[in-house]
Amino acid sequence: MHRETVLTPADLIWPLFVTDGDALEEPIASLPGVSRWSLDGIAARAKEAVALGIPCLALFPNTQPERRSEDGREALNPDNLMCRAIRTIRDAVGDGVGVLTDVALDPYTSHGQDGLIDDAGYVLNDETTEVLVGQSLNQAAAGADIIAPSDMMDGRIGAIRAVLEAEDHRNVQIMAYAAKYASAFYGPFRDAVGSRGLLKGDKRGYQMDPGNAEEALREVALDLAEGADSVMVKPGLPYLDIVRRVKERFEVPVFAYQVSGEYAMIEAAVAAGAGDRDALVLETLLAFKRAGCSGVLTYHAAHAARLLGA
Numbered sequence: 142m143h144r145e146t147v148l149t150p151a152d153l154i155w156p157l158f159v160t161d162g163d164a165l166e167e168p169i170a171s172l173p174g175v176s177r178w179s180l181d182g183i184a185a186r187a188k189e190a191v192a193l194g195i196p197c198l199a200l201f202p203n204t205q206p207e208r209r210s211e212d213g214r215e216a217l218n219p220d221n222l223m224c225r226a227i228r229t230i231r232d233a234v235g236d237g238v239g240v241l242t243d244v245a246l247d248p249y250t251s252h253g254q255d256g257l258i259d260d261a262g263y264v265l266n267d268e269t270t271e272v273l274v275g276q277s278l279n280q281a282a283a284g285a286d287i288i289a290p291s292d293m294m295d296g297r298i299g300a301i302r303a304v305l306e307a308e309d310h311r312n313v314q315i316m317a318y319a320a321k322y323a324s325a326f327y328g329p330f331r332d333a334v335g336s337r338g339l340l341k342g343d344k345r346g347y348q349m350d351p352g353n354a355e356e357a358l359r360e361v362a363l364d365l366a367e368g369a370d371s372v373m374v375k376p377g378l379p380y381l382d383i384v385r386r387v388k389e390r391f392e393v394p395v396f397a398y399q400v401s402g403e404y405a406m407i408e409a410a411v412a413a414g415a416g417d418r419d420a421l422v423l424e425t426l427l428a429f430k431r432a433g434c435s436g437v438l439t440y441h442a443a444h445a446a447r448l449l450g451a
């Protein structure tokens with residue numbers, strides 16, 4: 142009766158990895174229990190999400206190596222894996238589930254960085270933003286509901302919002318990865334999208350310093366002023382203080398991403414007999430809600446929704 146916070150399947154966003162081919166399920170070794178799916182599998186996951194009451198899927202492509210390039214131009218291909226996955230979901234379930242698409246160049250570049258780089262390997266902010274605008278438009282045209290820029294370039298939210306308005310995609314939302322930290326928790330994700338082996342250096346030139354909290358508030362303020370509909374904090378559990386500060390300061394929908402390394406930690410604890418999976422999953426997800434999140438991106442989404450629906 143006195144419980145302040147509740148968790149429901151409607152709080153969950155389910156990240157899915159897409160691969161090319163037919164009838165393929167490729168398990169990801171560093172993310173036990175998570176696979177890349179070919180489009181038929183993505184359609185099946187979309188139906189599963191509808192049945193479970195999960196309102197939104199987040200898509201990440203594992204681009205074929207021969208389609209990766211220095212400039213990541215495959216991101217602009219209207220027939221790339223991401224666009225085909227969006228259309229596949231629409232064919233499978235119509236508007237029954239929302240589709241959130243990641244905007245950043247790392248699944249498409251031969252160097253694994255989220256943007257275009259100079260000769261020294263430093264990511265070029267403004268040149269990258271131009272490509273991200275094209276990538277966003279490409280995804281919106283394919284039917285994305287929410288554009289989620291995860292690249293951390295400055296000024297890209299405003300530029301993307303302007304082109305969505307101009308090109309008749311006014312109802313497409315933007316969820317800004319506003320406070321995204323240069324974190325050690327992204328390793329398994331990079332395996333999943335095939336960028337770990339390619340990545341030279343790190344992403345500290347554009348992702349945030351884990352020591353900074355005020356900077357997160359400045360980043361959120363900028364993205365909201367530029368037209369973001371909601372903001373994200375990432376990773377999740379180690380940054381709940383940031384979630385809380387953002388929520389209290391701005392009173393907008395805040396989401397968190399319980400990232401691949403966090404998922405892997407829970408699974409490793411379970412495998413080691415150190416904890417109960419169901420309890421760990423539900424407690425961590427509830428903590429996000431208590432901290433102020435409107436919802437959580439989590440690889441445990443389907444499992445959690447099953448537990449909550451039972």
Ligand code: PBG
Pocket residue numbers: 243245247255291292326327328329330331344399400401402
């Ligand atoms: C790419 C992107 C990353 C994640 C989401 N989008 C990785 C990175 O920035 O290197 C990480 C998600 C996860 O670890 O689950 N821009």
